[in-house]
Amino acid sequence: MTLRRRLYLTLDPTEKGGLLERIFEILLIAIILLNILSIVIDSVKEIDHEYSTVFRNIEVFSIIFFTVEYIARIYSIVEKPTYEDPVKGRLKFVLTPMALIDLLSFLPFYLTFLPIDLRFLRIFRLMALFRVFKIARYLHALKIFKRVLTERKEQLVLSFLFILFILVIVSFIMFYVEREAQPDKFSSIPATMWWGIATITTVGYGDMVPITVWGKFLGGIFAIAGVGLLALPAGILSSGFFELLHEDRRKTIVCPHCGKEIHEE
Incomplete structure (x- = not known):
């Protein structure tokens, strides 16, 4: 099995990737919840002043994680028949709603030079939970x-x-x-x-x-x-x-x- 195929099976919740998929899902859920918790707690000025370095480190780690995840998804998505074309398939995937949400989860970090504060877009990380929790289980409902x-x-x-x-x-x-x-x-x-x-x-x-x-x-x-x-x-x-x-x-x-x-x- 190629590395690209293994990445696809691990990252795509609709496929059965085995133990690696379950480990990745648990890790992804934990990081998403940690981010949401840090966003909420960070709004308290007293806590933010005392633990600003901790919140900064969490954000930097999360940005790196979500950036690597996004690149890995684009790289491995051609394993799915719907996006099998190396160029058009990847472009089609990038324009899907969930891929755009993935992009918004870390893109504001790289746009800090803009005069507008876009950090509030980090809340889009929560949307990834819908992908992880396998909505297909509730398809009948x-x-x-x-x-x-x-x-x-x-x-x-x-x-x-x-x-x-x-x-x-x-x-x-x-x-x-x-x-x-x-x-x-x-x-x-x-x-x-x-x-x-x-x-x-x-x-x-x-x-x-x-x-x-x-x-x-x-x-x-x-x-x-x-x-x-x-x-x-x-x-x-x-x-x-x-x-x-x-x-x-x-x-x-x-x-x-x-x-x-x-x-x-």
């Missing part, structure tokens, strides 16, 4: 979810349009009810729609609150109605999942011995 969205797309679109329609109407009325009492907060209909979104989702940030009698009345009615409005798409999705998950039970099976239909409960 993803197909069911896609089928539900496809089969119920008209009902979902109608429900969201209805919610939007009610949101605009209530925001329109609330704007004219509250604008004189709170011109700084209910300054326009789009601004009032933010209040409507916070109310219908029962978030209630409290940054915009009606203070007039009619405003409180309308807000209370809308808050109660919002629970039912948001239940519309949820009900559509849940019924779609229920039907698809029980679809196999409704299939008719013919007995190979007597030829009669068997209906599973």
